[in-house]
Amino acid sequence: MKDAWSSDEVRKAEEPLIAAGEPLMARAAYALAQTVLREVGARPADGRAPGYRPGRPSGTRLRGSLGSDGLPGRARARARRMAGSRGDVRGAQALLLVGPGNNGGDTLFAGAHLARRGMRVTAVLASTRAHEDGLAAFRVAGGKVLTLADIRVPSVVRSALESDVILDGLVGVGARGALRPPAGGLVRTLAEARETAGERWPYTVAVDIPSGIGVDDGVVLGPVLPADRTVTFGALKPGLLLPPAAHLAGEVELIDVGFPPVSGSEGWGAIWGVTTGRHAMAGTDPAAGRVRRVEPADVAALWPTPSPHDHKYTRGVVGVIAGTTTYPGAAVLATSGAVLAGPGMVRYLGPEAVGSRVLLERPEVVVTGGRVQSWVLGPGVPAVDPEAGPDGDGQARRIFGALAAVTGVLSEDVTGGKMPAVIDAGALTMLEHRLPAWAVLTPHAGELAELLQGLGHDVDRAAVEAQPLHWVRTAHQATGATVLLKGAITVVAGPGDAYAQADAPAWTATAGAGDVLAGILGTLLAGRSADVVEDETLAARLAAVAVLVHGRAAARASAGGPVAALEIARAVPAVVAELLRD
Numbered sequence: 001m002k003d004a005w006s007s008d009e010v011r012k013a014e015e016p017l018i019a020a021g022e023p024l025m026a027r028a029a030y031a032l033a034q035t036v037l038r039e040v041g042a043r044p045a046d047g048r049a050p051g052y053r054p055g056r057p058s059g060t061r062l063r064g065s066l067g068s069d070g071l072p073g074r075a076r077a078r079a080r081r082m083a084g085s086r087g088d089v090r091g092a093q094a095l096l097l098v099g100p101g102n103n104g105g106d107t108l109f110a111g112a113h114l115a116r117r118g119m120r121v122t123a124v125l126a127s128t129r130a131h132e133d134g135l136a137a138f139r140v141a142g143g144k145v146l147t148l149a150d151i152r153v154p155s156v157v158r159s160a161l162e163s164d165v166i167l168d169g170l171v172g173v174g175a176r177g178a179l180r181p182p183a184g185g186l187v188r189t190l191a192e193a194r195e196t197a198g199e200r201w202p203y204t205v206a207v208d209i210p211s212g213i214g215v216d217d218g219v220v221l222g223p224v225l226p227a228d229r230t231v232t233f234g235a236l237k238p239g240l241l242l243p244p245a246a247h248l249a250g251e252v253e254l255i256d257v258g259f260p261p262v263s264g265s266e267g268w269g270a271i272w273g274v275t276t277g278r279h280a281m282a283g284t285d286p287a288a289g290r291v292r293r294v295e296p297a298d299v300a301a302l303w304p305t306p307s308p309h310d311h312k313y314t315r316g317v318v319g320v321i322a323g324t325t326t327y328p329g330a331a332v333l334a335t336s337g338a339v340l341a342g343p344g345m346v347r348y349l350g351p352e353a354v355g356s357r358v359l360l361e362r363p364e365v366v367v368t369g370g371r372v373q374s375w376v377l378g379p380g381v382p383a384v385d386p387e388a389g390p391d392g393d394g395q396a397r398r399i400f401g402a403l404a405a406v407t408g409v410l411s412e413d414v415t416g417g418k419m420p421a422v423i424d425a426g427a428l429t430m431l432e433h434r435l436p437a438w439a440v441l442t443p444h445a446g447e448l449a450e451l452l453q454g455l456g457h458d459v460d461r462a463a464v465e466a467q468p469l470h471w472v473r474t475a476h477q478a479t480g481a482t483v484l485l486k487g488a489i490t491v492v493a494g495p496g497d498a499y500a501q502a503d504a505p506a507w508t509a510t511a512g513a514g515d516v517l518a519g520i521l522g523t524l525l526a527g528r529s530a531d532v533v534e535d536e537t538l539a540a541r542l543a544a545v546a547v548l549v550h551g552r553a554a555a556r557a558s559a560g561g562p563v564a565a566l567e568i569a570r571a572v573p574a575v576v577a578e579l580l581r582d
């Protein structure tokens with residue numbers, strides 16, 4: 001599990017270490033310089049071609065969203081330039097963008113290391129203030145210092161285009177809001193120049209964070225220079241995991257500067273003396289938990305794996321109400337996702353003609369009613385039209401019935417107990433009662449905006465995409481449900497921690513992929529039905545696992561090319577087997 005720490009948490013962790021005389025900045029700057037030296041040293045053996053880009057790094061720690069071939073966009077270009085690297089950095093040029101705080105200090109100390117290794121290093125000070133010791137060390141090492149006020153933005157752009165590497169050290173965790181002038185104007189112009197220069201743009205390293213992103217919530221309120229790599233210190237920051245900012249961070253490398261090892265709330269309780277309640281302040285809501293990312297190694301502990309004593313009913317039965325005669329494919333895809341994720345059984349409820357199609361693809365499915373341990377509601381079912389009332393071949397009526405079980409409106413004597421559910425597509429328009437956390441809503445941005453509008457919020461799709469964590473948490477608070485917002489980076493929030501998953505190649509954005517995801521998650525909820533009711537934070541974790549498995553299945557089925565939704569479902573068993581084996 002990757003854990004992001006809010007800027008307040010980072011400060012609290014730093015304080016005692018700095019008081020104890022730990023050389024945090026020296027460690028950060030040294031590691032940053034090593035990364036730059038490694039990258040620049042990987043240049044082609046025939047010397048620095050104009051617009052040279054260093055080689056692909058060996059140690060990728062974390063990626064943002066992936067390209068169709070599973071590599072972050074800019075890493076692809078660098079991968080092609082690997083051949084003939086020679087490790088010599090003498091004469092290579094670095095441009096440092098230096099802000100007034102410790103982030104600028106890290107950058108200046110790193111620049112001093114680079115200069116001592118024979119690189120030609122220029123620091124542009126964006127402010128009248130700069131870290132004094134850092135600046136002195138940089139000068140002694142032979143670095144050249146310019147101030148933005150003296151040289152102006154166009155000459156910084158020229159200098160950037162002549163450089164091999166840029167270090168963005170304008171602001172770090174001390175950032176508040178969008179970059180202000182003159183740093184904001186400089187970054188805006190550099191970002192535009194990068195767009196024009198394309199592959200000729202130098203390798204760009206963000207120091208701690210890409211300056212200008214929302215450190216704690218991942219929003220992008222103003223100009224940001226996209227990085228090929230972010231070297232971050234002590235802990236990941238939420239903005240490096242969350243969209244849209246995570247798309248600007250490139251590959252993220254976490255440097256250990258000596259923070260205590262912490263994983264999850266238990267560790268924080270021990271460190272801060274928190275004995276009860278929520279621990280962290282990441283994101284926009286002080287009451288909410290951390291921002292995290294589930295990793296492949298976490299899956300085995302969460303996946304409902306059968307024991308020899310299990311039979312199909314103890315393993316969990318998934319009930320799927322999806323598809324209509326107009327949209328029968330969604331029923332096939334959702335049941336396929338559920339079956340291939342490995343439940344005890346899948347029941348399908350819907351029009352007979354659709355059930356027959358489901359059976360053609362998945363003869364394991366049972367097309368009669370009966371007890372279930374989770375519901376998958378709504379894929380391929382149209383939104384309820386308030387004028388016309390429920391229709392859709394009776395699917396709306398069936399979904400309303402299932403929702404009555406999920407919300408507890410129906411007696412548990414009738415439903416057989418509390419019931420987790422995946423609520424997708426048309427079913428999102430059928431919510432009439434407050435939901436438990438073990439109901440998982442799975443909207444895309446447009447559907448989430450509509451849901452929130454229905455709850456009285458003035459928000460559209462673009463606003464949701466600009467502040468996904470905020471709106472996902474708002475929807476959770478308003479409905480009670482766990483909310484999974486589908487996207488290139490999927491954001492999940494319920495009571496407690498939020499999750500930002502970047503597992504899928506861009507080809508996954510294809511019709512029907514969400515139906516498969518709903519099915520996979522239905523199987524996870526059925527297999528751990530009692531646990532999700534017991535632990536209200538578990539549904540979000542399982543939702544993140546479903547997203548991870550779905551994304552990896554898409555990558556496997558895609559193999560760098562197009563992928564059809566049914567092929568994602570078909571790749572699930574091999575992906576799960578691999579994750580359980582590792």
Ligand SMILES: NC(=O)C1=CN([C@@H]2O[C@H](COP(=O)(O)OP(=O)(O)OC[C@H]3O[C@@H](n4cnc5c(N)ncnc54)[C@H](O)[C@@H]3O)[C@@H](O)[C@H]2O)[C@@H](O)CC1
Pocket residue numbers: 010014024025028099100101102103104105106170171172173174175176177178179180181183207208209233234235257
């Ligand atoms: N976490 C760690 O373990 C370590 C952190 N260190 C560095 O220290 C940084 C934090 O340093 P500081 O607290 O000095 O803060 P920063 O250097 O991040 O930024 C603070 C300065 O930027 C200005 N500023 C804030 N928001 C701005 C905006 N929107 N536009 C323009 N200027 C803005 C402020 O006026 C202030 O002068 C970290 O990001 C990291 O780089 C390292 O030195 C040591 C290790």
Ligand SMILES: [K+]
Pocket residue numbers: 103168169170171172206207208209210211
């Ligand atoms: K920075």
